Amino acid sequence: MSLPWTFALGLLLGAVAFTMVGALTAVLVLAERKVSARIQMRVGPMHTGPHGMLQTIADMVKLVMKEDVRPARADAVAFRLGPLLVAVPAILSLAVVPFGAPLVMRDLNVGVLYFLAVPGVTVVGLLLAGWASYDNYSFLGGLRSSAQFISYEIPRSLAVVTVVMLAGSLSTVDVVEAQGRVPYVLLLPLSFFIYAITSLAEVNRVPFDIPEAESELVAGYHTEYSGFRWALFFLAEYAGLFAASAFGAVLFLGGGSGPLLPPVVWLLLKTGALVFVSMWIRFTLPRFRADQLMRLAWRVFLPLALVNLVVAALVMRAVA
Amino acid sequence: MSGTYLSDVVFLLGFALAVVVIPVVTLLVFGLLRPHNPEALKAEAYESGMPQASIPRRPFHMAYYNFALVFIVFEVETLLLFAVAPVLKDAGWLGLGEVAAFVALVALSLAYAWRKGALVWR
Secondary structure: OOHHHHHHHHHHHHHHHHHHHHHHHHHHHHHHHHHHHHHOOOOOOOOOOHHHOOHHHHHHHHHHOOOOOOOOOOOHHHHHHHHHHHHHHHHHHHHHOEOOOOOEOOOOOOHHHHHHHHHHHHHHHHHHHHHHOOOHHHHHHHHHHHHHHHHHHHHHHHHHHHHHHHHOOOOHHHHHHHOOOOOHHHHOHHHHHHHHHHHHHHOOOOOOOHHHOHHHHOOHHHOOOOHHHHHHHHHHHHHHHHHHHHHHHHHHOOOOOOOOOOHHHHHHHHHHHHHHHHHHHHOOOOOOOHHHHHHHHHHHHHHHHHHHHHHHHHHHHHHO | OHHHHHHHHHHHHHHHHHHHHHHHHHHHHHHOOOOOOOOOOOOOOOOOOOOOOOOOOOOOOOHHHHHHHHHHHHHHHHHHHHHHHHHHHHOHHHHHHHHHHHHHHHHHHHHHHHHOOOOOOO
């Protein structure tokens, strides 16, 4: 394919990815509210549409129609840039998710690294949004979330390295193929454990949601945002949750492979299961304290991830 | 090989452009529809209903700096591991030993940072 056509294809699939994330957010928010309602013995939203199915659609309309308020002393450029820098990388990471064998937007030969590196830009957006708001809560929230983000990124990346070692490739499609018979969760259970827990921290989910701990920081880095700009943070959160779960399914659960059903259905089922577990955790566990969170990352997960590298090397020799 | 690399980059440029342009355009279009009533009080920073007590442009906790430093060490280590990881399977015991020595050296730096108390929040 010639380069202009490749560019056009990129534009098209970018638009598809954005639409997909919008729809996904609507579904996931509703799912989250319904799951939390079940766990807390409530019924959740019931009034908009049958069983409240249209609630998030109504919320989206409300959000785009809300006034865009910006604090007078906020840094205008940085304030506008913040939400974009958080939302865009989260959506970009979906480009390499293999939704079943041929259904991948782009099979990059460095796909796995791309998936870890691109959402890494988010940390700049968090810091920028928190700083630009000229608000004490936002400032502290931005600092905390960036510290948390970079701390958990390392054990997470080290857990993913073990998968690359076994698969012998950085392409996400090859990683799925390499799991032909045995999914890596069975060969590398410790890697999966580290990946799952640190991913919760990467997407700011309970028990790692101190950046937006309501009881102490109001809403953290997005305290001053309203309307559509706030919606972008929300979009990023759910896009991140979906991407992290989909990658968990791709790296450890064999991606789209499974009997009878088409690959894309299998991948969505596995992703859905991981998303459900994270919602379950959210409404079951209390939140960590800021210092406990950092200690857990550096003194528990990082050494564990280093030990896991050795374990994975032995597994790799045993399998080969 | 370099041909696919170039087309990958071009593809991602298009992809990123679409993902950036769509929210910006949405924001501009709905800017024509949504209300706009600026008010002095509304433009105040939110501090739980009180007037802002302190200026947010201030020095922050030293511990962040420590963690950022240790982060750089390990992030670079991880990146280098990604470079060798795909070929490690065919590298034999010697290659594995070399990578293990590298990891052990960086692990030593973790032990050092730990011992020096850089990993506790004080």
